[in-house]
Amino acid sequence: MRAYQNYRVINLWEVEAEAVFQQPFPSLLPFVPILKGGGEEATVRQALQLLREDEELLELENLLAFFATFVLKTEIVQQIMRWDMAVLQESPWYQQILQEGVVFNN
Template sequence: MHGHQVELVLYVSDAFLIANEIQLRPDRRMAARLRAYAALAEERYELLVYPVVVNILPPAPRVEIAASYHSECQGLVAHQDFKVINLWQEDVNLVFERHLTTLLPFVPVLKGGQDEAVLSRAVTLLRADEAISGLEPLLAFFASFVLESEVVRRIMRWDMAVLRESPWYAEILQEGIEQGREQGREQGIEQGREQGQMEMLLHILRRRFGPLPPDLVARIGDLRLDQLGQVVDVALEAPTLAVVKAFVATLAANGPIESALK
């Protein structure tokens, strides 16, 4: 997984392949990207390709969900249709009825998955399967988008520290560390950790609230490593971006941490 999308090419039969892209939210560049994947797969494997895009969360305001790619240049036309699967429109009961255990981490974002009893059932099944029990942080991550943080904690006995154990967090943090090492070992690692923490924070904020005001990004860039960790926790829980901005302002002023949450 790189950034926000995952690309897969699956062999189905001698008749065709499936070119599959999974993305957190619909992205306007996806249509051109999926067209390129389909063309490359068809050329490489000499089989027909069935392109599919899976959207995990609804799009940001004013972002349309494309179902095809179309372009015209000097009278020449390029067109590519693809299948779109929006998880929030898929019935959560199918996961349990068909024993689709690999979809358990996505239960919170499926249609009907916001119910506490449903989430509890998903957590129980996930923990009972050793092959996928390590995906519990992913389930908690998606649950935080649709349920109050206290509900998530009560059902999962989970806190925000679990996020820091996730593969995506570790990947972003490691990229920051590698950049820091180029600037000097001890100092570089510290700078790298700050960079990784900041990238994770900005990623979460943009996915939850959309484009960020430049002044907020600048203030976040001035925070220390320990402060960035505190803002990550708040970013996952805050109902609005205004709460996050108030919390960051409080940290910058060295005021009481709790005051911004009231």
């Protein structure tokens, strides 16, 4: 028995950020910073606002912040997200990174 799955590779950096705002693709909002034209502070703020409007998407806020740090200074991302270190340290990603760092150092 064999199973086949057709797929198409999409280079996110070639997708216009505006397309995510114009189409109903809310699950792509965290990727806005790495999309074509998505590295502007105002664009990241717009993506954050849309994420916060949908309770089911709130967990994706951390992912948006993660990708935003690739194109914006950390201080700006913290300001946009209104985060402080205490909030960041509670995130599952931070805990995993911390745990992997401990394992790596042992």
